[in-house]
Amino acid sequence: MGFTCKIFGHKWNGCKCIKCGVRREEGHNWLIVEGKCIEKCSICGKEHTIEHDWNGGKCRRCGMDKQIETLLNECVDELVQMYIWAPRGFPMVRDETMSVRIVGKKLADAGGFKLMLEAHKRFVLKNPYMGRNLEMCWDGIGGWAG
Ligand SMILES: [Zn+2]
Numbered sequence: 001m002g003f004t005c006k007i008f009g010h011k012w013n014g015c016k017c018i019k020c021g022v023r024r025e026e027g028h029n030w031l032i033v034e035g036k037c038i039e040k041c042s043i044c045g046k047e048h049t050i051e052h053d054w055n056g057g058k059c060r061r062c063g064m065d066k067q068i069e070t071l072l073n074e075c076v077d078e079l080v081q082m083y084i085w086a087p088r089g090f091p092m093v094r095d096e097t098m099s100v101r102i103v104g105k106k107l108a109d110a111g112g113f114k115l116m117l118e119a120h121k122r123f124v125l126k127n128p129y130m131g132r133n134l135e136m137c138w139d140g141i142g143g144w145a146g
């Protein structure tokens with residue numbers, strides 16, 4: 001924190017102090033990223049996802065397929081549930097890894113490596129500590145290299 005901010009307090013421009021550069025979690029200026037269902041703050045660059053704009057089976061904005069999106073959500077939920085019972089991750093030698101691999105295979109069949117990557121990304125948001133374990137469990141599926 002800058003010296004003047006310490007005495008007089010921050011001078012906020014939305015989410016960022018214009019005097020010392022410190023950021024806060026309020027006052028973001030969200031702008032929709034062209035062609036994506038993502039909003040980005042024009043001040044600090046932070047991103048978050050927004051609801052898709054469904055038009056029949058496809059998103060008007062980003063072109064996402066509704067069935068794929070549903071599958072993605074289901075798979076991520078399933079994985080999150082599985083890891084509740086394996087708080088230290090899945091040991092590579094046991095049969096339990098199979099259930100995680102089945103989900104990976106489902107994703108690979110529906111959308112290949114790209115979809116697995118997206119699912120992995122979403123999973124990590126919910127369970128940051130197990131991202132590496134999931135990578136290893138999925139080794140070899142749909143071109144995935146853990
Ligand atoms: Zn400041």
Ligand SMILES: [Zn+2]
Nearest residue numbers: 015028041044
């Ligand atoms: Zn911001």
Ligand SMILES: [Zn+2]
Nearest residue numbers: 037052059062
């Ligand atoms: Zn979308």
